[in-house]
Amino acid sequence: MTAFGRRSDGTSPRDWVRQVAQEAIRDACIGPEQVDALVVATESDFFWPQLCPGALLVDEAGLVPRPVMRVEMGGASGAMAIRAGTMHILSGMHRNVLVVGYEQAASGLPGDDVRTLYGLSFDAELEGMAGASAASLYALSAGLYMHEFGITERDLARVSVKNHGNAVLNPLSHKPMQVSIEDVLASRPVSSPYKLLDCSMISDGAAAVVLAAESFGPPRRPRVRIAGWGCASDHSRLGDRARPYAFEGKARSAHQAYEKAGITEPKREVGLAEVYDAFTGAELQGIEALGLCDAGQAARALAEGRFDRGGVLPVNLSGGLLGQGGPPGATGVAQVVTLAQVLQGRYWPGLQPGGERRFGVADAHSGVASVSVTHVLEKLP
Numbered sequence: 001m002t003a004f005g006r007r008s009d010g011t012s013p014r015d016w017v018r019q020v021a022q023e024a025i026r027d028a029c030i031g032p033e034q035v036d037a038l039v040v041a042t043e044s045d046f047f048w049p050q051l052c053p054g055a056l057l058v059d060e061a062g063l064v065p066r067p068v069m070r071v072e073m074g075g076a077s078g079a080m081a082i083r084a085g086t087m088h089i090l091s092g093m094h095r096n097v098l099v100v101g102y103e104q105a106a107s108g109l110p111g112d113d114v115r116t117l118y119g120l121s122f123d124a125e126l127e128g129m130a131g132a133s134a135a136s137l138y139a140l141s142a143g144l145y146m147h148e149f150g151i152t153e154r155d156l157a158r159v160s161v162k163n164h165g166n167a168v169l170n171p172l173s174h175k176p177m178q179v180s181i182e183d184v185l186a187s188r189p190v191s192s193p194y195k196l197l198d199c200s201m202i203s204d205g206a207a208a209v210v211l212a213a214e215s216f217g218p219p220r221r222p223r224v225r226i227a228g229w230g231c232a233s234d235h236s237r238l239g240d241r242a243r244p245y246a247f248e249g250k251a252r253s254a255h256q257a258y259e260k261a262g263i264t265e266p267k268r269e270v271g272l273a274e275v276y277d278a279f280t281g282a283e284l285q286g287i288e289a290l291g292l293c294d295a296g297q298a299a300r301a302l303a304e305g306r307f308d309r310g311g312v313l314p315v316n317l318s319g320g321l322l323g324q325g326g327p328p329g330a331t332g333v334a335q336v337v338t339l340a341q342v343l344q345g346r347y348w349p350g351l352q353p354g355g356e357r358r359f360g361v362a363d364a365h366s367g368v369a370s371v372s373v374t375h376v377l378e379k380l381p
Helices: 011-028 053-060 076-088 111-117 134-149 153-167 181-186 249-263 280-290 299-303 330-345
Strands: 037-041 066-070 096-104 189-191 203-212 226-233 270-274 359-366 371-379
Touching: 011 053, 011 076, 011 203, 037 053, 037 076, 037 111, 037 280, 037 330, 053 066, 066 076, 066 096, 076 096, 076 203, 076 226, 076 330, 076 359, 076 371, 111 134, 134 189, 134 249, 134 280, 153 181, 153 280, 153 299, 226 249, 249 280, 249 359, 270 330, 280 299, 330 359, 330 371
Parallel strands: 037 066, 037 096, 270 359
Antiparallel strands: 096 203, 226 371, 359 371
């Protein structure tokens, strides 16, 4: 991974992709000649003025004449690229696939323009053109969730405190800072119930992984495999959903992934998770949809420390989108990087949890959980 943040050093995605591609190939203990294909993830062509980025980036990564494809699925673009790379391998078409996700969301355009574009990634004609934003749409869902289960703004603020606190120990995070519940509640209102510190940051960055049909690497490094994968959709507009406060598409995606991984009790068997926390409420809603606690109980479990870095099931050790940052094309790939390194016991000091953990869950979505992608990573003996 590169650091996530706002880049002002004159570099561009071509530089970041070249860097992470080389690092991922080297980390896999193979050479570029052993990579069979490249999958590139990026959400938007508006942030970096490079149309058809795959053709350029396969060259920048030093992988010509390998095949390349570009994948897009909003905030789940990186996760969908992992899914596409997995499909490549499961089909038997390729054995080693490099997956790269990137976005120049922070430094390519003014922030207001980026927020406008994000609003157009929902239903552009019926919502985006009418002025709806990502924050307002997520806030509608969160408000209904809070009403349904008696969740308070203090409950939401705890998510921000936890994730920003984790980010302080992550050298690649966008804006590490220690915040209190009172700091979150006092931050600038954005769209009720969300305040500024309830919202994830617009970030630049890139991440890469090598997916392989068989293991490479140092013999003492624990092997990690993608044991389960799922993808499901929900109605794009909240008003068309029977329960707009529940991420039902995410629940279906997670069920698929758990079934493939042989997980029957995720609350007990999953040891850590990277959950798509575009906003604080989305983390609580996501935890419940992933089956990591019962409906309406995520806030209580969070307050009890279950999801802290020292808890039974750490959620967003990286800091998540709230703390580490959220370049859409890179996020889903970075989640897999984080989980793999944690399961292998080589994550950042202070964030590496103790105890044996077999399964980790990577969760990303586009829209307000309109399309959800889930991967289960398993540490092998």
